[in-house]
Amino acid sequence: MPRFDDQDDAQESRxxxxxxxxxxxxxxxxxxxxxxxFEDVYKSYRPGAPVLRGMxxxxxxxxxxxxxxxxxxxxxxxxRLLYRSETVDEGRILFMGRDIARLKDxxxxxxxxxxxxxxxxxxxxxxxxxxxxxAITLEVLGLPQRLIKARVGxxxxxxxxxxxxxxxxxxxxxxxxxxxxxxxxIVGEPALILADEPTGNLDPQLAIDxxxxxxxxxxxxxxxxxxTHDRSLLDVRSRRLIVLDEGKAMDVAMGIAPAEEGYDNxxxx
Amino acid sequence: MLSIGxxxxxxxxxxxxxxxxxxxxxSLAVAFVCLGAALLVVTNLRAxxxxxxxxxxxxxxxxxxxxxxxxxxxxxxxxATAGVKSVRYISSGQARQDFAQTEKKNLAGLSQEAFxxxxxxxxxxxxxxxxxxxxxxxxxxxxxxxxxxxxxAWTDRLARLVRGGVAASGILAxxxxxxxxxxxxxxxxxALQRRRTEVEVxxxxxxTDRFIKGPFLVEGSAQGAMGAMGAxxxxxTLFFLVKGRLDGELSSLIGVEPSFLPWPIALGMVGVGAVxxxxxxxxxxxxxxxx
Ligand SMILES: Nc1ncnc2c1ncn2[C@@H]1O[C@H](COP(=O)(O)OP(=O)(O)OP(=O)(O)O)[C@@H](O)[C@H]1O
Ligand SMILES: [Mg+2]
Numbered sequence: 001m002p003r004f005d006d007q008d009d010a011q012e013s014r015x016x017x018x019x020x021x022x023x024x025x026x027x028x029x030x031x032x033x034x035x036x037x038f039e040d041v042y043k044s045y046r047p048g049a050p051v052l053r054g055m056x057x058x059x060x061x062x063x064x065x066x067x068x069x070x071x072x073x074x075x076x077x078x079x080r081l082l083y084r085s086e087t088v089d090e091g092r093i094l095f096m097g098r099d100i101a102r103l104k105d106x107x108x109x110x111x112x113x114x115x116x117x118x119x120x121x122x123x124x125x126x127x128x129x130x131x132x133x134x135a136i137t138l139e140v141l142g143l144p145q146r147l148i149k150a151r152v153g154x155x156x157x158x159x160x161x162x163x164x165x166x167x168x169x170x171x172x173x174x175x176x177x178x179x180x181x182x183x184x185x186i187v188g189e190p191a192l193i194l195a196d197e198p199t200g201n202l203d204p205q206l207a208i209d210x211x212x213x214x215x216x217x218x219x220x221x222x223x224x225x226x227x228t229h230d231r232s233l234l235d236v237r238s239r240r241l242i243v244l245d246e247g248k249a250m251d252v253a254m255g256i257a258p259a260e261e262g263y264d265n266x267x268x269x
Numbered sequence: 270m271l272s273i274g275x276x277x278x279x280x281x282x283x284x285x286x287x288x289x290x291x292x293x294x295x296s297l298a299v300a301f302v303c304l305g306a307a308l309l310v311v312t313n314l315r316a317x318x319x320x321x322x323x324x325x326x327x328x329x330x331x332x333x334x335x336x337x338x339x340x341x342x343x344x345x346x347x348x349a350t351a352g353v354k355s356v357r358y359i360s361s362g363q364a365r366q367d368f369a370q371t372e373k374k375n376l377a378g379l380s381q382e383a384f385x386x387x388x389x390x391x392x393x394x395x396x397x398x399x400x401x402x403x404x405x406x407x408x409x410x411x412x413x414x415x416x417x418x419x420x421x422a423w424t425d426r427l428a429r430l431v432r433g434g435v436a437a438s439g440i441l442a443x444x445x446x447x448x449x450x451x452x453x454x455x456x457x458x459x460a461l462q463r464r465r466t467e468v469e470v471x472x473x474x475x476x477t478d479r480f481i482k483g484p485f486l487v488e489g490s491a492q493g494a495m496g497a498m499g500a501x502x503x504x505x506t507l508f509f510l511v512k513g514r515l516d517g518e519l520s521s522l523i524g525v526e527p528s529f530l531p532w533p534i535a536l537g538m539v540g541v542g543a544v545x546x547x548x549x550x551x552x553x554x555x556x557x558x559x560x
Pocket of ligand 1: 045048051069070071072073074075076077078154
């Protein structure tokens, strides 16, 4: 069950309040709406060099979506806009019915508690133990230690690291470190998981293992956005595939005979 | 609000970077030792001043020409004056003897005129300054009176010394404040730099700025307080060592027992260290790593 209300700041009005909530005030119409909508999103870092140019994209609840495209096409940018590390220049991004682009800075932490993010370089605190790296997600919420212990234990088990909690994160292998990062992202049971080239630093077999992990997470009902330009991963299973090119997002069907469906299945990679 | 988590994270940070923190505490202790020493001098000078301001003594030196009945008349007049506790006549010969006894010197070379006879008046310690002055002016007009010593000049000099000490302490306090801000500020910035990934991770998992800054503020505050405490410990050790050496000599000379910094001042130094340390940390953290 996703946890939208943070425990320590529950009464603060600036908290990010998604329209879709669990519990008695469950809004049925919000449930029917897509979890994520990009409407005419423009983003450029430098004038004259736009990265996203009027991008539109709709993602439904519980989808597993690959995002791909040439280097520099804006995959990382798209994800950064979602966890509000960057802001849009124009357009709207609706996440659970709320416009992320209009969110005040104070609300950003509360948005991020609904999103799990995983990076190519793992972003673990190497001096912390595996347990501490995962627990931090829940400590931020102010959960009691007893509960944190139990839930971190579960998360580590899900990523196949049961019993490794007391190891220093820095001594783990790359694949194991990425599993810790995945555990950290899922332990708060967020509605949305963002992965930016999560397998970029791993060898092909490990990459497929990690992809399997994401699929398991997806099967438990979490929406997953997986940015990669690793073709071998895209071929593992047929999934919805979004290609970013020329600042726009294109849906490309996979696993279906391309000619008959009229899709251009030649990936611009 | 400080949660258990904040202090725990601060503790973890300090233990992992203990060298950095120890260096900061040491630099602060040096600064606080200067301030503490100045305050120590000032508080003791104050005590001496207090002691002499309430000396409760007036010496009325008499002319050699005064007759015994005049002395007796003066004595009874003084005894009858409000605020006077006791009156004692000291003859010239007695004064000479007293001096010889306390100083243990051969007085053969000193003439009799060097020791005028006097009336030692002991007044109530709480006698108002105005009353004392009034009494003195009246006495001065009397024919047999040569000179009156109220020890006012001595107290005035002490008061000036104390004022100077207070001013010096004030300046030192400013220097200490500045050094706390500079030392803690840069230590915290360095700690922040070293814990960049940690801060980045915290921001990613949705920590509020307050949550992120909390431990750093606790660390800055602890550095300030520990710097002050270290300085106090060092000063106390030195103070009691020196005091043990000098023993009674110093106290008999100035009329008061030297004392260490009173509790409120010592606690105040620690408190100021803690508050300034937190403030310095807050200033050092104005810009967190953007994620
Ligand atoms: N902080 C920044 N400042 C300036 N330009 C940036 C910044 N971040 C990204 N860019 C530029 O924006 C464009 C898109 O970058 P982005 O990282 O989103 O691409 P990407 O699709 O993730 O590429 P890759 O596959 O190489 O990771 C690039 O041209 C990049 O140079
Ligand atoms: Mg990228």
